[in-house]
Amino acid sequence: MGEDKKEGIIEAALKLFEEQGYHNTKVSDIVREAGVAQGTFYLYFKSKEDLFRSIAESCLDEMAVAIKRNCSGSVKEESFYRMMLETLEVYYDNKSILKILNRHGAASSEIEDISNAFYRRIMLVIKQSLMEWGAFPNYSEAQLEVAAYSKIGMVEMVAYQYFIVQHYDKSHIEAIAQVLAGSKAQCPPKPTDVVDE
Amino acid sequence: MGEDKKEGIIEAALKLFEEQGYHNTKVSDIVREAGVAQGTFYLYFKSKEDLFRSIAESCLDEMAVAIKRNCSGSVKEESFYRMMLETLEVYYDNKSILKILNRHGAASSEIEDISNAFYRRIMLVIKQSLMEWGAFPNYSEAQLEVAAYSKIGMVEMVAYQYFIVQHYDKSHIEAIAQVLAGSKAQCPPKPTDVVDE
Amino acid sequence: MGEDKKEGIIEAALKLFEEQGYHNTKVSDIVREAGVAQGTFYLYFKSKEDLFRSIAESCLDEMAVAIKRNCSGSVKEESFYRMMLETLEVYYDNKSILKILNRHGAASSEIEDISNAFYRRIMLVIKQSLMEWGAFPNYSEAQLEVAAYSKIGMVEMVAYQYFIVQHYDKSHIEAIAQVLAGSKAQCPPKPTDVVDE
Amino acid sequence: MGEDKKEGIIEAALKLFEEQGYHNTKVSDIVREAGVAQGTFYLYFKSKEDLFRSIAESCLDEMAVAIKRNCSGSVKEESFYRMMLETLEVYYDNKSILKILNRHGAASSEIEDISNAFYRRIMLVIKQSLMEWGAFPNYSEAQLEVAAYSKIGMVEMVAYQYFIVQHYDKSHIEAIAQVLAGSKAQCPPKPTDVVDE
DNA sequence: AATGAATGAGCGTTCATTCAT
DNA sequence: TATGAATGAACGCTCATTCAT
Helix, strand or coil: CHHHHHHHHHHHHHHHHHHHCCCCCCHHHHHHHHCCCHHHHHHHCCCHHHHHHHHHHHHHHHHHHHHHHHHCCCCCCCHHHHHHHHHHHHHHHCHHHHHHHHHHCCCCHHHHHHHHHHHHHHHHHHHHHHHHHCCCCCCCHHHHHHHHHHHHHHHHHHHHHHHHHCCCCHHHHHHHHHHHCCCCCCCCCCCCCCCCC | CHHHHHHHHHHHHHHHHHHHCCCCCCHHHHHHHHCCCHHHHHHHCCCHHHHHHHHHHHHHHHHHHHHHHHHCCCCCCCHHHHHHHHHHHHHHHCHHHHHHHHHHCCCCHHHHHHHHHHHHHHHHHHHHHHHHHCCCCCCCHHHHHHHHHHHHHHHHHHHHHHHHHCCCCHHHHHHHHHHHCCCCCCCCCCCCCCCCC | CHHHHHHHHHHHHHHHHHHHCCCCCCHHHHHHHHCCCHHHHHHHCCCHHHHHHHHHHHHHHHHHHHHHHHHCCCCCCCHHHHHHHHHHHHHHHCHHHHHHHHHHCCCCHHHHHHHHHHHHHHHHHHHHHHHHHCCCCCCCHHHHHHHHHHHHHHHHHHHHHHHHHCCCCHHHHHHHHHHHCCCCCCCCCCCCCCCCC | CHHHHHHHHHHHHHHHHHHHCCCCCCHHHHHHHHCCCHHHHHHHCCCHHHHHHHHHHHHHHHHHHHHHHHHCCCCCCCHHHHHHHHHHHHHHHCHHHHHHHHHHCCCCHHHHHHHHHHHHHHHHHHHHHHHHHCCCCCCCHHHHHHHHHHHHHHHHHHHHHHHHHCCCCHHHHHHHHHHHCCCCCCCCCCCCCCCCC
């Protein structure tokens, strides 16, 4: 039953942080949303920032694990397209944390560190794949890292622009991945029922 | 004379926002740093957020103008490399605002809108260039937009990782641009005196 | 068996109150120290203050009884010296409660009343003795009371200064009592290994 | 005008601390009593405890100065009687702080230190006088210190019992001092209009 | 224009107490 | 009797903003 409450607090916080950002969300908002008392919050988290750190940590870890699982070892023909696709899907599934961190910032240097560690982790996965594929045979390690970071940047920016700013749903992922992979497949036009706000 | 004070406040704020973020910087910090009185702040800015908006607006506008100037019309051989290089340089010169927005977030939906408008503006510049170059002759408008956003994502991520997280100086810009442009030139090894923290 | 737990709580509280004072000691500290659950506390005490009252009451009562026993009826030569000595010993043996009340206060008017009643009780014992000894044959009742209170003040201040502030051990009690009694016996020099802090 | 507010806060705090004790007095009580805003409090004091420390420090310092001024150098016939009288008067005039510290405790180890330093300071003044008077020619330094502390204890206890618990007014000071000095003068009976509570 | 003392709404956190098991 | 998760009222403190000078 205790873990139920903890889960409820995390879910409430995730929702509110996404909607209004970390600084605009009060602990009182979170506990009201979660249906628990003010004091209950502090049974499970040392502080509001501790909650955020905990959420960021677990979400980013989950993302890193998923990306690693999806992107490693697949040395097939369309490898790069698949990597983009799988990574986009992970970003889609975790757009809450993406939105929170991108729109509202890290809120503390500890969370910043966690975020930076996340990027480094993904970068290493991608660098590893690039090496295994022999994609850039004459690149140095340092160059491969730049290339890997640039792939992350591509995915993150389009994920942010299309999933968050423009509210695209999952049906466009493949078309977007094809563009990122350099393929020429048709990218469907922006749906008319989805308006930028 | 009044404009001197306004400039002083802006500079102080830019410095402090970069060092500690928007939410950790108090108006009292800004006026102390600027050497003016508390009340003077409100002669020039409606609120703390108004100051941030004003800073974000002008910095991003400056960046957009610089990128447009540097990236438009240059239909030469190494066009894409030049675009990456020029854009990286603009990012380097404006790494303060980049750091503030990436690390600490937008702090209000108005600033978010400004930020999104900035990306859209840059995207249009790049899309225009891609069209002029005939880089992707059979891409639809929508696909070109995805491609353009992905370029911005590349630049922004590497600019963040190398200029901000790893404190690279300007001397590495060309090498990084070459990787982003897909060139094979040697990327200089990470300087030993610069450590990731 | 329940009384074991009650005793444990009282001992834990006495220890913690002495170390950190009443206000700095949480009920959760006490139950942790006593090794019982939070709720158990309220089986034995109405409230945290009720516990303190209970402790103060029983300690002060014990002291009053001891002082009365030691100081009454002994109409011998060195009467006054013996009174000072015996009282100092009682204070020494109860320096915990002395420290709590002197350093950290009464914490409620009820406890204040208990403390005041204690002093009045001791005062009456001493007044009685003074009368029996004929120490101040021409003093009025009121004057004897002032004299009695002044004796208590003497003992309490030196007990506080030497037993609590300066951590003197029992071996100096006689020397101190001699000074209080106006005797000329040698007061041993302050031990060098005990430093005022 | 700023110092007016600071004074107002100090006076309000002194009054409320005396009436209800440090822990029962909220900052909101103090500012309401002083007629200033909540934030104004923190213009003049770092914290609630800082205010208490500041009050304790200045009151005790004032007392120490007054006692030293009154008790030093007067090597006349009735020296000891005068010392008791003057000291009682200082205690009477500062019964607020006496009441606060005795009834409600020191509230922090820093304030405890200030209090202990006060006692030591007074003790040294009294010891000095005892030496100058040749009151105890064959006492060691250590014995003189015990004697000095015992004098302070006498005064403090009777001051507490008569000025605070029993609300005696200034008219009884001389009679009390005579008893403390060992004189035989008549101590007036307890006034009937003043009741112990 | 410039000042800086004053404001007060608002928030994160604590902790004595309760109650279902 | 014993537990310990849950409660919620209460408080110290912050800081963006105002305004009399």
